[in-house]
Amino acid sequence: MNMKRLLAIIIPMFVVLFIGMGVILYLILNQSSPANGAQRDDRSDLKKEVVVFHDDQTFITNLKDSDSYLKADISIEVESEKDAEVLNKNLHKVRDRIISILRDISEDDMKRSDIQEILKNRIKQDLQETLKIDTIIGIYFNELVVQ
CATH class of the missing domain: 3.30.479.30 (Band 7 domain)
Structure with missing residues (x-):
């Protein structure tokens, strides 16, 4: 019975932890994207010699x-x-x-x-x-x- 109670607590904690990590990863990856859903121009990332x-x-x-x-x-x-x-x-x-x-x-x-x-x-x-x-x-x- 103790094992069932322990799993009932641990499994939701892992689910919340993975969801939280997913949200944080999503925010970090989209932070470098332009605002307002504009498409990124990959050529702007390359530094052109002038x-x-x-x-x-x-x-x-x-x-x-x-x-x-x-x-x-x-x-x-x-x-x-x-x-x-x-x-x-x-x-x-x-x-x-x-x-x-x-x-x-x-x-x-x-x-x-x-x-x-x-x-x-x-x-x-x-x-x-x-x-x-x-x-x-x-x-x-x-x-x-x-x-």
């Missing part, structure tokens, strides 16, 4: 149909050192394409509030097409001056 390519020479060109000049210092962010080497090996093409894009801007264009974003998008798209790479993360202006 390299900033910068030509030491600034870009100076005249504006379209104008006597004014545009001076720009640009950095290009790519995904790896290999991609930066592609930019460096093709520096002549990079500079030519950027100068062509900047020369096509008028004084009125420069007055637009979104001109920097427009230029960034044009430069990025053009370089990706010209160099046949799709690893450009961003284009950044360190300096953009009209004189």
